[in-house]
Amino acid sequence: MTLRLGDIAPDFTQQSSQGAISFHEWLGDSWAILFSHPADYTPVCTTELGATAKLAQEFKKRNVKAIALSVDPVESHQGWIKDINETQSTDVQFPIIADADRKVSTLYDLIHPNASTTATVRSVFIIDPHKKIRLTLTYPASTGRNFNELLRVIDSLQLTEYHSVATPANWEDGQDVVILPSITDPVVLETKFPKGYKTVKPYLRLTPQPNK
Missing domain, CATH: 3.40.30.10 (Glutaredoxin)
Structure with missing residues (x-):
């Protein structure tokens, strides 16, 4: 199966x-x-x-x-x-x-x-x-x-389950995350990410981890 x-x-x-x-x-x-x-x-x-x-x-x-x-x-x-x-x-x-x-x-x-x-x-x-x-x-x-890597994945899964973000390569708990490309409305961005964000490319925007 x-x-x-x-x-x-x-x-x-x-x-x-x-x-x-x-x-x-x-x-x-x-x-x-x-x-x-x-x-x-x-x-x-x-x-x-x-x-x-x-x-x-x-x-x-x-x-x-x-x-x-x-x-x-x-x-x-x-x-x-x-x-x-x-x-x-x-x-x-x-x-x-x-x-x-x-x-x-x-x-x-x-x-x-x-x-x-x-x-x-x-x-x-x-x-x-x-x-x-x-x-x-x-x-x-x-x-x-x-097994520390498995904990890292669990941290990522639990974070991304409840916030509109993904975690970049080699991410660890407490580091910046990336905003999902589907979030484009400026008002939504301001509401969801009050800590602000950095635009590297239109599809690559970094923001502090929302639940920290």
């Missing part, structure tokens, strides 16, 4: 390290980061889940829930969490889906046979409170993800 931006994230009920999870119910009115990893007790995955656990407060202040997934069973997840906590000096509090029957992996197209016929790839889905998919990324098994 190919999932595209704007699609409703498929709902499912599956076992996890924290018991059965009905995904849409679990998500509630939060944003979510759903990410798959190839296997428990592997080095890159251990550092990734440790990094996610360390960012728990950053996710919380953005109203984001994290949830991981692999095809390993619940018992494996629970034992591995102890290793993650020990080796990464953290405390994993988010659930890890135990997708032993590959139900969720099939819904989200997480097994790519030309990479591996058994392990899930490193895919990431950012999902908004309306259950819509807002970002997808897929990495090879050999490359760990940058």
Whole structure:
């Protein structure tokens, strides 16, 4: 199944390290980061889940829930969490889906046979409170993800959701943003962007971040 931006994230009920999870119910009115990893007790995955656990407060202040997934069973997840906590000096509090029957992996197209016929790839889905998919990324098994980059994308998504702006290349929270080219009425511009803006080109106008 190919999932595209704007699609409703498929709902499912599956076992996890924290018991059965009905995904849409679990998500509630939060944003979510759903990410798959190839296997428990592997080095890159251990550092990734440790990094996610360390960012728990950053996710919380953005109203984001994290949830991981692999095809390993619940018992494996629970034992591995102890290793993650020990080796990464953290405390994993988010659930890890135990997708032993590959139900969720099939819904989200997480097994790519030309990479591996058994392990899930490193895919990431950012999902908004309306259950819509807002970002997808897929990495090879050999490359760990940058979870600070995922926080940056969430900041951009949440900013641009409620303001008529987009974020330029390498943007970070607090920096100038660009005004959407569709906003042309001078009165609307003055109302929406009271801090003012700089016109570089008619289609490229910079303004201070509106929610700062």
